[in-house]
Amino acid sequence: VPFLESRGNASTCKRTTVAILGGGVAGITAAQALSNQSITDFLIIEFNGDIGGRMIDTNFGEDPEGNPYKVELGANWVQGLGTEGGPENPIWTFTKEYNISNEYSDYSAIMTFNETGAVDYTGILDEFEEYWTVFEQNAGYILTENLQDRSFRAGLSQAGWKPKKDMMAQAVEWWMWDWETSTTPEESGFVFGITGYNLTFYQYSEENNFVTDQRGFVTLLKGIASTFLEPNDPRLLLNSIVTNIAYSSDGVTITLDDGSCVQADYAICTFSLGVLQNDAVAFEPELPEWKQTSIATFQMGTYTKIFYQFNETFWDPETQFFLYASPTKRGYYPVWQSLTPEGFIPDSNIIFATVVGRESYRIEAQDDDTTMQEGLEVLRQMFPDKNIPDPIAFMYPRWSLVPWSYGSYSNWPVGTTLENHQNLRANVDRLYFAGEHTSTEYFGFLHGAWFEGREAGERIAGELTKDCVNVASGCGNYTNYEVLHGTTTYDEYNAFNGMSVSPFFVAE
Numbered sequence: 168v169p170f171l172e173s174r175g176n177a178s179t180c181k182r183t184t185v186a187i188l189g190g191g192v193a194g195i196t197a198a199q200a201l202s203n204q205s206i207t208d209f210l211i212i213e214f215n216g217d218i219g220g221r222m223i224d225t226n227f228g229e230d231p232e233g234n235p236y237k238v239e240l241g242a243n244w245v246q247g248l249g250t251e252g253g254p255e256n257p258i259w260t261f262t263k264e265y266n267i268s269n270e271y272s273d274y275s276a277i278m279t280f281n282e283t284g285a286v287d288y289t290g291i292l293d294e295f296e297e298y299w300t301v302f303e304q305n306a307g308y309i310l311t312e313n314l315q316d317r318s319f320r321a322g323l324s325q326a327g328w329k330p331k332k333d334m335m336a337q338a339v340e341w342w343m344w345d346w347e348t349s350t351t352p353e354e355s356g357f358v359f360g361i362t363g364y365n366l367t368f369y370q371y372s373e374e375n376n377f378v379t380d381q382r383g384f385v386t387l388l389k390g391i392a393s394t395f396l397e398p399n400d401p402r403l404l405l406n407s408i409v410t411n412i413a414y415s416s417d418g419v420t421i422t423l424d425d426g427s428c429v430q431a432d433y434a435i436c437t438f439s440l441g442v443l444q445n446d447a448v449a450f451e452p453e454l455p456e457w458k459q460t461s462i463a464t465f466q467m468g469t470y471t472k473i474f475y476q477f478n479e480t481f482w483d484p485e486t487q488f489f490l491y492a493s494p495t496k497r498g499y500y501p502v503w504q505s506l507t508p509e510g511f512i513p514d515s516n517i518i519f520a521t522v523v524g525r526e527s528y529r530i531e532a533q534d535d536d537t538t539m540q541e542g543l544e545v546l547r548q549m550f551p552d553k554n555i556p557d558p559i560a561f562m563y564p565r566w567s568l569v570p571w572s573y574g575s576y577s578n579w580p581v582g583t584t585l586e587n588h589q590n591l592r593a594n595v596d597r598l599y600f601a602g603e604h605t606s607t608e609y610f611g612f613l614h615g616a617w618f619e620g621r622e623a624g625e626r627i628a629g630e631l632t633k634d635c636v637n638v639a640s641g642c643g644n645y646t647n648y649e650v651l652h653g654t655t656t657y658d659e660y661n662a663f664n665g666m667s668v669s670p671f672f673v674a675e
């Protein structure tokens with residue numbers, strides 16, 4: 168295929184100043200930042216038929232009148248709200264502004280179970296909380312002294328938390344770690360695991376509010392978008408799938424799957440880390456080594472909510488969370504969340520389980536009925552005295568297979584550095600990047616995407632208008648690191664360190 172043909176005939180491309188690739192939170196806040204600086208010539212190019220990205224709901228089950236409920240498949244909580252006089256999470260600000268119905272998630276409204284039924288091991292939860300202070304001190308020391316990072320598992324273990332084969336302790340650990348990050352303590356880095364937690368929950372607050380709005384959580388994003396987009400605004404291209412991004416120091420040409428193209432002075436790619444990792448989009452030229460390394464390094468987790476609606480609430484109607492410890496498998500249908508309590512959706516009789524990571528991949532690969540039966544079997548163990556009926560509705564998404572996301576949200580693996588992550592953020596020529604995954608402070612969260620979209624928009628607006636409003640970190644190019652250094656110099660590979668043959672030795 169001739170080069171020009173592969174990326175569309177540039178002379179017939181739509182022209183725009185800034186192409187915003189993706190209409191999720193980051194794409195919308197990027198466009199808003201441009202609008203705020205009077206740059207109105209932009210195009211938002213979005214795969215789906217609506218904006219929102221990972222803020223996405225679906226109809227599920229039915230209410231007493233026979234109308235479906237709305238449940239959130241993706242983001243569901245405002246995480247870390249804010250304190251009086253302190254900084255406020257922007258997602259919380261807009262949740263209030265657009266009257267998004269929500270309710271405080273009370274993590275102490277919890278009951279604990281194992282395969283024999285209800286067994287109170289909430290004491291282990293309290294114990295883990297006490298260890299958390301030690302984790303924080305240790306991680307803080309490693310960060311300030313620039314010591315070698317380790318896995319979250321190693322961090323836990325060195326602080327004295329060793330769940331061993333106690334499945335109830337493992338369930339507690341899953342609830343406190345895997346549930347938030349979608350990854351195991353073995354896969355996660357220690358320092359940035361603790362840092363990420365602190366920056367959201369200590370900077371704002373330790374409150375998480377669960378959104379139950381029957382218009383969908385995305386109503387919030389639509390509210391923000393309505394401040395600068397008209398209804399049916401021609402600058403929003405929906406159902407438009409980007410396949411190819413050709414970039415240079417002069418501009419960016421974007422090709423869509425129908426062969427049409429957009430030529431822009433700048434572009435902001437807000438596609439998820441999963442999309443970038445799955446080669447769903449081709450870059451011309453290939454992204455530089457430093458960029459590719461960062462894309463390959465960070466992890467895309469998968470978080471799966473498995474929804475059941477019953478014809479009655481057979482569980483305690485006031486309890487929000489039911490934690491289950493499987494006798495054989497850590498992370499097997501571990502958390503069940505009820506929508507019955509006051510403030511949620513009381514008449515719904517909806518309860519949903521959450522699994523992450525490998526368990527998500529396992530159930531994604533099997534049919535719905537098999538998964539439904541597995542969950543029911545767990546519920547029958549948890550409530551041995553109840554006669555548990557078959558559900559009247561059942562559903563779960565398969566996030567790791569969704570072609571516009573390929574997973575749920577990102578996490579920092581073992582042994583990475585701030586520099587490597589900065590490379591994930593950094594632009595390559597006129598092609599900028601933003602999204603949940605580029606947030607150093609709030610990766611994995613809605614507010615991370617919100618800040619990062621705004622920053623990319625402000626950096627480009629600063630270049631175009633010569634008026635830089637992003638005072639904290641400037642406008643135009645992001646910092647990037649061409650070379651990432653290891654911690655062992657080549658001459659240390661010697662007999663004194665136990666390596667008496669060269670690591671490159673090959674017997675003749």
Ligand SMILES: Cc1cc2nc3c(=O)[nH]c(=O)nc-3n(C[C@H](O)[C@H](O)[C@H](O)COP(=O)(O)OP(=O)(O)OC[C@H]3O[C@@H](n4cnc5c(N)ncnc54)[C@H](O)[C@@H]3O)c2cc1C
Nearest residue numbers: 189191192193214220221242243244409602603612613616
């Ligand atoms: C199951 C789940 C639970 C979560 N829970 C929470 C939570 O409770 N609280 C919280 O704060 N955060 C939560 N998150 C994270 C939050 O949803 C994300 O951080 C945020 O929505 C990411 O926004 P974004 O703009 O970076 O990316 P996205 O929302 O993914 O936006 C990128 C956009 O690009 C589009 N796109 C992708 N590929 C293409 C292509 N080839 N061509 C054109 N367009 C394309 C996509 O359709 C999408 O609209 C959750 C996420 C998931 C999946």
